[in-house]
Amino acid sequence: MTLTQSDIDTEVNDLQNAYDKAVAGGAPVQHHPPRDYAPYRSSVLRHPKQPLVAVNGGDPETVELSGPVFGPTDITEIDNDLTVQHQGEPLGERITVSGRLLDRDGRPVRGQLIELWQANASGRYAHLRDQHPAPLDPNFTGVGRTLTDDQGRYFFRTIKPGAYPWRNHTNAWRPAHIHFSLFGSAFTQRLVTQMYFPNDPLFPYDPILRSVTDESARGRLVAQYNHDLSQPEFSLGYEWDIVLDGPSATWIEEGR
Amino acid sequence: MPEQLLPTPSHTVGPFYGYALPFPEGGQVAPKGHPDQITLHGHVLDGEGDPIPDALLEFWQAAPDGSLKGAPGSMRRDPVTGGYLGRNGTDFTGFGRVATDADGHYALHTLPPGNAGPPYISVCVFARGLLHHLYTRAYLADGPQGADPLLDSLPPERRATLVAQPGERRTYRFDIRLQGEGETVFLEFQ
Numbered sequence: 444m445t446l447t448q449s450d451i452d453t454e455v456n457d458l459q460n461a462y463d464k465a466v467a468g469g470a471p472v473q474h475h476p477p478r479d480y481a482p483y484r485s486s487v488l489r490h491p492k493q494p495l496v497a498v499n500g501g502d503p504e505t506v507e508l509s510g511p512v513f514g515p516t517d518i519t520e521i522d523n524d525l526t527v528q529h530q531g532e533p534l535g536e537r538i539t540v541s542g543r544l545l546d547r548d549g550r551p552v553r554g555q556l557i558e559l560w561q562a563n564a565s566g567r568y569a570h571l572r573d574q575h576p577a578p579l580d581p582n583f584t585g586v587g588r589t590l591t592d593d594q595g596r597y598f599f600r601t602i603k604p605g606a607y608p609w610r611n612h613t614n615a616w617r618p619a620h621i622h623f624s625l626f627g628s629a630f631t632q633r634l635v636t637q638m639y640f641p642n643d644p645l646f647p648y649d650p651i652l653r654s655v656t657d658e659s660a661r662g663r664l665v666a667q668y669n670h671d672l673s674q675p676e677f678s679l680g681y682e683w684d685i686v687l688d689g690p691s692a693t694w695i696e697e698g699r
Numbered sequence: 700m701p702e703q704l705l706p707t708p709s710h711t712v713g714p715f716y717g718y719a720l721p722f723p724e725g726g727q728v729a730p731k732g733h734p735d736q737i738t739l740h741g742h743v744l745d746g747e748g749d750p751i752p753d754a755l756l757e758f759w760q761a762a763p764d765g766s767l768k769g770a771p772g773s774m775r776r777d778p779v780t781g782g783y784l785g786r787n788g789t790d791f792t793g794f795g796r797v798a799t800d801a802d803g804h805y806a807l808h809t810l811p812p813g814n815a816g817p818p819y820i821s822v823c824v825f826a827r828g829l830l831h832h833l834y835t836r837a838y839l840a841d842g843p844q845g846a847d848p849l850l851d852s853l854p855p856e857r858r859a860t861l862v863a864q865p866g867e868r869r870t871y872r873f874d875i876r877l878q879g880e881g882e883t884v885f886l887e888f889q
């Protein structure tokens with residue numbers, strides 16, 4: 444049986460209402476999506492049913508309280524400019540995306556690797572399995588990397604990705620988004636997520652975005668348009684700060 | 700206590716990370732030809748026991764001497780071509796990244812971890828369909844034993860899911876079951 448958008452909407456809204464009611468009744472706010480979220484069909488067989496086992500990070504020798512490090516040898520100079528990686532200019536609306544990578548205490552994560560990947564302006568990935576019949580762009584691959592600076596800042600130049608259809612249900616479309624991969628000072632702070640663009644009309648229909656049932660948490664996935672970041676006669680600017688969750692060894696050293 | 704910022708929510712890695720995140724020799728953490736090399740390998744399976752061909756695993760571990768400092772250079776790049784140079788053969792970065800193949804199989808070539816207590820490799824699992832990554836640990840069954848707060852807290856059948864069993868040629872078998880019968884123990888750090 445094929446699921447329609449309205450079937451999915453019903454499931455999404457039921458889960459939204461259940462969450463809102465639970466929080467109103469005193470349940471804790473959930474900053475991350477539940478792994479068991481049926482409207483995103485691929486999650487059904489891919490989430491554990493047993494509760495996670497708590498590891499108390501009080502022991503600084505816990506391996507996960509430290510994490511991988513990267514350096515200038517791990518990137519090339521043009522990795523953060525997705526518009527110059529081929530001979531010609533990619534098609535689409537040129538944008539700059541910038542922000543800070545922080546931990547929950549607001550401290551910058553310095554010199555750490557940020558990776559991103561995205562569809563082209565037509566909504567197609569440079570991936571063999573993406574058979575969406577939108578054109579590939581010979582001048583755009585859609586992969587970027589950078590290291591954060593001493594203030595935890597990052598900067599990418601790219602083009603705005605297009606929305607694309609997928610097969611979760613009939614007429615399923617993903618809002619335009621950029622995939623991000625982030626490392627903190629500890630492996631526990633690892634994060635893979637997606638950045639969205641403000642006021643996308645597809646937001647209400649997307650079970651992946653809606654899997655983050657907390658409305659304010661969802662809002663933290665949406666970049667802000669920043670006119671001061673826009674470069675005259677060149678690109679539009681978006682600002683997006685990223686805050687990593689999870690304990691780290693530096694957190695313990697400082698006795699917090 | 701300073702005011703806490705609210706975290707950025709997790710999202711699935713999706714199906715199309717394959718041209719962005721994996722890199723050549725991502726699973727070759729041991730310097731090539733190192734006599735102490737071990738191989739951790741296995742399948743990633745879903746709730747029906749079917750292999751997951753689009754999972755991405757990351758590994759983090761102590762160096763053989765116990766150091767948790769790591770080192771840059773896991774994905775060393777060639778500034779001339781933009782391609783990958785491979786690791787430099789001297790530094791142990793402690794970090795590996797491997798996508799499962801079409802059979803849901805992965806293999807990590809590394810050196811035995813030298814962390815305090817029973818040795819283990821920390822594993823982070825990403826996959827299409829997984830909205831928030833999962834952590835687990837692969838403990839080497841034939842490494843130095845001793846007290847371990849996590850292993851000691853688990854009943855035997857759950858504990859067994861965290862133990863990588865030695866096979867021939869310094870291999871260790873470590874399957875990851877995301878759901879159902881024999882479901883792997885996944886961790887939450889507090």
Ligand SMILES: [Fe+3]
Pocket residue numbers: 617620622713715
């Ligand atoms: Fe995507």
